[in-house]
Amino acid sequence: MINTEKIWMNGKLVGHDDANIHILSHVVHYGSSVFEGIRIYKTENGPAIFRLREHVKRLFDSAKIYRMEIPYTIEKFEQAIIETVKANKLEQGYIRPIAYRGYFELGVTPTRCPVDVAIAAWAWGAYLGEEALNKGIRVQVSSWRRPALNTLPSLAKAGGNYLSSQLIRLEALNNGYEEGIALDYLGNVSEGSGENLFVVLNGKLITPNLASSALGGITKDTVIQLAKKLGYEVVEQAIPRELLYICDELFLTGTAAEVTPVYSVDNIVVGNGDKTITKALQKEFFDLAHGRHELSEKFLTYVK
Ligand code: PMP
Numbered sequence: 001m002i003n004t005e006k007i008w009m010n011g012k013l014v015g016h017d018d019a020n021i022h023i024l025s026h027v028v029h030y031g032s033s034v035f036e037g038i039r040i041y042k043t044e045n046g047p048a049i050f051r052l053r054e055h056v057k058r059l060f061d062s063a064k065i066y067r068m069e070i071p072y073t074i075e076k077f078e079q080a081i082i083e084t085v086k087a088n089k090l091e092q093g094y095i096r097p098i099a100y101r102g103y104f105e106l107g108v109t110p111t112r113c114p115v116d117v118a119i120a121a122w123a124w125g126a127y128l129g130e131e132a133l134n135k136g137i138r139v140q141v142s143s144w145r146r147p148a149l150n151t152l153p154s155l156a157k158a159g160g161n162y163l164s165s166q167l168i169r170l171e172a173l174n175n176g177y178e179e180g181i182a183l184d185y186l187g188n189v190s191e192g193s194g195e196n197l198f199v200v201l202n203g204k205l206i207t208p209n210l211a212s213s214a215l216g217g218i219t220k221d222t223v224i225q226l227a228k229k230l231g232y233e234v235v236e237q238a239i240p241r242e243l244l245y246i247c248d249e250l251f252l253t254g255t256a257a258e259v260t261p262v263y264s265v266d267n268i269v270v271g272n273g274d275k276t277i278t279k280a281l282q283k284e285f286f287d288l289a290h291g292r293h294e295l296s297e298k299f300l301t302y303v304k
Contacts, residue, residue, distance in 0.1 A: 004121060009118045024106055027102070030108065032068075034068065034157060035059070035097060036059045037055075041300070046091075046302055060077075065155070081097060090121055127258075138263055140177040144182055145185055164182070179252065191212070191214035191215065199243055199249075204232065204233045219254050258289075
């Protein structure tokens with residue numbers, strides 16, 4: 001059960017039990033949705049939504065790729081998100097906005113099905129656990145690749161893409177790991193099932209570029225900005241698999257995972273276990289998210 005009281009659907013707040021869609025909705029059959037995951041952090045000035053504008057912009061971009069017309073402006077959509085957070089009286093948590101092809105007809109062509117929109121929000125803590133944030137997680141390189149370029153667009157955060165994430169995650173969990181890292185169609189490193197990835201090598205940060213079949217992560221962008229501010233060089237480039245085994249530090253970033261160190265890859269311990277740079281960036285990130293950083297004003301939307 002997801003513990004939430006009010007869900008915003010097509011302009012109205014409805015109760016948890018009434019937030020339903022028809023079984024013959026296009027999205028149920030063809031994965032035709034675009035969505036976001038956004039965190040609400042507790043701060044001294046009340047709950048704050050992390051990088052709201054960037055998340056809503058990415059939702060609209062995902063919709064644009066799939067030729068879906070979201071029937072609201074970005075500003076109206078942001079207001080609806082704030083309204084949903086307030087209606088659920090959340091101090092901290094997670095927000096899930098979604099736009100999807102609804103009920104009309106069931107051919108593959110989606111154009112005559114309405115674009116319906118919903119926003120849910122609920123209380124939520126660390127995704128991979130507090131211990132993961134501290135000690136790091138054990139990951140495997142997945143046997144599943146990310147979709148090749150020009151197949152399923154990875155820069156769209158679309159429902160259907162998460163079939164790939166499920167394969168990666170199920171395999172990793174079945175094999176006793178906490179997460180899987182997928183390669184792209186060329187064999188370069190892409191991303192985790194729901195996280196971007198950074199390698200630390202000789203004091204420099206390296207992360208896969210935009211053509212690596214990974215999502216353009218907002219946490220990734222945040223970490224790049226924080227790292228540069230701390231004086232680290234950051235390069236976005238193709239990463240061969242074996243760099244995961246010989247780098248000094250490795251960490252994952254994502255709305256859910258925040259900044260999570262990786263302890264080992266395929267049971268090979270990363271570096272010598274040192275996490276100095278990862279921990280420094282993790283601290284900056286949490287300071288930022290909790291309103292204690294000079295960039296907090298710019299990145300947080302306080303819910304009054
Ligand atoms: N990759 C995938 C596949 C994801 O689902 C996510 C989570 N949205 C990310 C990367 C990280 O993106 P963000 O930092 O914007 O949450």
